[in-house]
Amino acid sequence: MSKNTAVHAPTVWGSEAMQNRISARYRKERRFRLLGLFAILLALSFLAILLFTLGAKSIGGFFQTKIELTIHFDRSLFPDLDGLNSDEASLALTRVDYAALIRQSLMDRFPDVRQRRDVRSLASLVSAGARQTLAGTVRQDPAVIGATQDIWFLASGDIDSFVKGKISRDVPESDRRVKDREVIWIDALDAAGKVKVGFNWGFFSSGDSREAELAGIWGAIVGSFLTLVVTLLFSFPIGLAAAVYLEEFAPQNKFTDLIEININNLAAVPSIVFGLLGLAVLLGFFNMPRSSPFVGGLTLGLMTLPTLIIAGRAAIKAVQPSIRDAAIGLGASPMQTVFHHVIPLAMPGILTGTIIGMARALGETAPLLMIGMVAFIVDVPESFSEAATVLPVQIFLWANSPERAFVDKTSAAIIVLLLFLILMNGLAVWLRNRFERQW
Amino acid sequence: MEKTPKMQATNVHVYYGDNHAINKVSLDVFAEDVTALIGPSGCGKSTFLRCLNRMNDSIASARVEGKITLDQQDIYDPKIDVVQLRARVGMVFQKPNPFPKSIYDNIAYGPRIHGLARNGEEMDEMVITSLQKAGLWEEVKDRLEAPGTALSGGQQQRLCIARAIAVNPEVILMDEPCSALDPIATAKIEELIEDLRGRFAIVIVTHNMQQAARVSQKTAFFHLGEVIEYGDTADIFTNPEKEKTKDYITGRYG
Ligand SMILES: Nc1ncnc2c1ncn2[C@@H]1O[C@H](COP(=O)(O)OP(=O)(O)OP(=O)(O)O)[C@@H](O)[C@H]1O
Numbered sequence: 001m002s003k004n005t006a007v008h009a010p011t012v013w014g015s016e017a018m019q020n021r022i023s024a025r026y027r028k029e030r031r032f033r034l035l036g037l038f039a040i041l042l043a044l045s046f047l048a049i050l051l052f053t054l055g056a057k058s059i060g061g062f063f064q065t066k067i068e069l070t071i072h073f074d075r076s077l078f079p080d081l082d083g084l085n086s087d088e089a090s091l092a093l094t095r096v097d098y099a100a101l102i103r104q105s106l107m108d109r110f111p112d113v114r115q116r117r118d119v120r121s122l123a124s125l126v127s128a129g130a131r132q133t134l135a136g137t138v139r140q141d142p143a144v145i146g147a148t149q150d151i152w153f154l155a156s157g158d159i160d161s162f163v164k165g166k167i168s169r170d171v172p173e174s175d176r177r178v179k180d181r182e183v184i185w186i187d188a189l190d191a192a193g194k195v196k197v198g199f200n201w202g203f204f205s206s207g208d209s210r211e212a213e214l215a216g217i218w219g220a221i222v223g224s225f226l227t228l229v230v231t232l233l234f235s236f237p238i239g240l241a242a243a244v245y246l247e248e249f250a251p252q253n254k255f256t257d258l259i260e261i262n263i264n265n266l267a268a269v270p271s272i273v274f275g276l277l278g279l280a281v282l283l284g285f286f287n288m289p290r291s292s293p294f295v296g297g298l299t300l301g302l303m304t305l306p307t308l309i310i311a312g313r314a315a316i317k318a319v320q321p322s323i324r325d326a327a328i329g330l331g332a333s334p335m336q337t338v339f340h341h342v343i344p345l346a347m348p349g350i351l352t353g354t355i356i357g358m359a360r361a362l363g364e365t366a367p368l369l370m371i372g373m374v375a376f377i378v379d380v381p382e383s384f385s386e387a388a389t390v391l392p393v394q395i396f397l398w399a400n401s402p403e404r405a406f407v408d409k410t411s412a413a414i415i416v417l418l419l420f421l422i423l424m425n426g427l428a429v430w431l432r433n434r435f436e437r438q439w
Numbered sequence: 440m441e442k443t444p445k446m447q448a449t450n451v452h453v454y455y456g457d458n459h460a461i462n463k464v465s466l467d468v469f470a471e472d473v474t475a476l477i478g479p480s481g482c483g484k485s486t487f488l489r490c491l492n493r494m495n496d497s498i499a500s501a502r503v504e505g506k507i508t509l510d511q512q513d514i515y516d517p518k519i520d521v522v523q524l525r526a527r528v529g530m531v532f533q534k535p536n537p538f539p540k541s542i543y544d545n546i547a548y549g550p551r552i553h554g555l556a557r558n559g560e561e562m563d564e565m566v567i568t569s570l571q572k573a574g575l576w577e578e579v580k581d582r583l584e585a586p587g588t589a590l591s592g593g594q595q596q597r598l599c600i601a602r603a604i605a606v607n608p609e610v611i612l613m614d615e616p617c618s619a620l621d622p623i624a625t626a627k628i629e630e631l632i633e634d635l636r637g638r639f640a641i642v643i644v645t646h647n648m649q650q651a652a653r654v655s656q657k658t659a660f661f662h663l664g665e666v667i668e669y670g671d672t673a674d675i676f677t678n679p680e681k682e683k684t685k686d687y688i689t690g691r692y693g
């Protein structure tokens with residue numbers, strides 16, 4: 001003891017060397033903090049650029065050009081509805097040549113257009129969906145037959161892009177999808193106050209379409225929802241059971257080690273491999289319906305399972321051992337200990353893992369391409385076995401379309417997808433806080 | 440008069456892998472006594488205590504040899520039901536570990552899983568008497584729905600004792616129940632142990648010599664996994680047979 005004190009001189013805390021060490025430490029700390037700040041700023045700026053460009057483009061997708069036409073519901077074009085019951089009447093109404101009504105209206109407005117070809121391109125100012133709009137109007141109120149009414153129609157995709165300035169009139173006509181003639185017509189309509197850009201509610205209520213102005217994401221949203229329901233119902237119980245078993249009941253030996261390694265491996269396997277698995281097993285072997293949310297959900301469920309198991313195990317492992325001891329010490333069986341104490345305490349972690357897994361599944365495209373969810377589907381799916389598409393695949397499909405109008409749709413769909421992801425991740429945070437705040 | 444022991448350990452060895460933590464320990468626990476286990480840190484008191492209700496089962500590396508009986512019945516017999524054994528031999532841990540549930544549910548949990556109450560009234564009754572026995576009733580009677588984790592450390596420990604006695608065990612094992620408590624809370628727990636004596640056989644591990652002297656009738660001195668001396672508390676503290684025991688209780692150990 002006395003020897004040591006002799007060797008070590010007492011520390012002079014105020015010495016210059018000590019001061020230098022302290023300021024060096026502060027410098028290091030400052031440098032590290034700056035570096036961290038820089039990293040975060042860099043990441044944020046990329047995010048900002050992404051959101052800004054997407055946001056700017058998506059506005060075009062959320063808004064749609066409309067053209068107002070004065071339609072005369074010429075009685076001679078309609079069948080006689082007297083004496084027909086409602087079924088027969090609506091059947092008869094589907095055979096009406098609504099396109100002629102629209103053509104007539106446009107020809108009345110532009111009397112100098114008479115050539116057959118010109119009339120056709122005049123009629124293509126409005127969307128092909130205009131006929132459905134008219135049919136709907138008549139179905140709702142057959143009394144309009146014989147009357148004249150001003151009705152707003154969706155403009156066709158190219159006209160829409162032109163009105164929004166996405167197609168420039170300075171480009172030579174030969175390179176422009178909207179020809180000079182059409183420009184003159186649309187300018188005339190605009191001057192008469194017959195053109196407006198309005199919020200595109202149809203984007204949120206309709207399925208996909210070949211016509212950009214008619215295409216919506218409701219079908220994809222429903223498809224995504226159905227698919228995720230299957231994914232959740234499949235992977236949550238299995239993942240939880242596997243996590244609980246591995247963490248609480250499985251013996252520790254070479255075999256369980258091997259299982260653990262494999263699960264970790266599976267979590268890192270590229271998602272497309274799960275798509276191939278789904279293709280070979282679910283479609284090839286079990287002959288399940290192609291392109292259906294059921295198969296898509298199972299495939300994504302397989303993909304999510306390892307993530308879920310890992311998150312679940314981590315959450316279960318994090319439960320204080322003292323709680324387990326307390327339950328066992330009272331004579332609770334291992335099952336009771338797990339179900340009464342461990343799982344409730346691990347729930348926030350399990351739920352967070354689940355929602356993050358679901359969010360990943362929501363954004364997944366590649367495996368779904370493998371099982372045929374890439375098909376062009378107009379109808380909004382109504383069951384788990386119907387052909388459907390999902391949001392990211394819809395984005396993929398639109399991104400591959402040549403029309404200018406689909407570019408905006410793509411951005412708009414991405415924004416919607418991001419919103420859903422934010423919603424889900426927010427839900428994860430909320431659930432975690434809620435469950436943790438309880439005690 | 441020869442008393443029959445409530446629990447009897449005969450030539451017990453415990454190994455953690457290669458670590459021989461308990462070496463040939465034989466010890467009798469009597470129903471009407473409080474038995475204190477004392478000894479330096481790491482000598483195996485907790486390990487031995489945990490053998491008495493087979494809490495060591497959950498430690499993968501632990502291996503127990505020898506014989507431990509409860510009412511002449513071998514508790515390591517494969518035919519014995521461990522769950523029931525742990526209900527008969529309850530445990531209070533060093534660190535208070537209430538469930539993150541209400542005070543009421545903390546107490547009611549044991550009776551509930553063992554089906555001890557036939558209806559809600561009986562359950563209420565059981566919760567109240569347990570809290571009263573544990574000397575906690577006056578402090579919590581207005582807030583039975585409050586979380587057990589919101590109590591103070593001493594209150595939590597008494598809650599854990601109440602939880603243990605709610606199951607109506609025959610033996611209660613306490614592993615340093617006062618080590619995290621202030622002198623007042625400690626005094627309350629000691630009073631409580633005094634109250635409980637006779638109704639339950641109690642085995643308590645403690646580092647506090649005065650506490651051992653105050654609350655126990657029997658004392659076992661552990662050292663390096665062996666029982667150096669075991670006998671009436673009065674004898675151990677006033678007139679120890681072994682030199683080591685004397686050194687330890689007079690604080691000259693080490
Ligand atoms: N879970 C375990 N795994 C491996 N070894 C253990 C385990 N628990 C205890 N041991 C070892 O067993 C021996 C006895 O430990 P034990 O906890 O019984 O001591 P103790 O007398 O209770 O000490 P303390 O008074 O500090 O609580 C020690 O050497 C310890 O390292």
Ligand SMILES: [Mg+2]
Nearest residue numbers: 484485486614
């Ligand atoms: Mg101990």
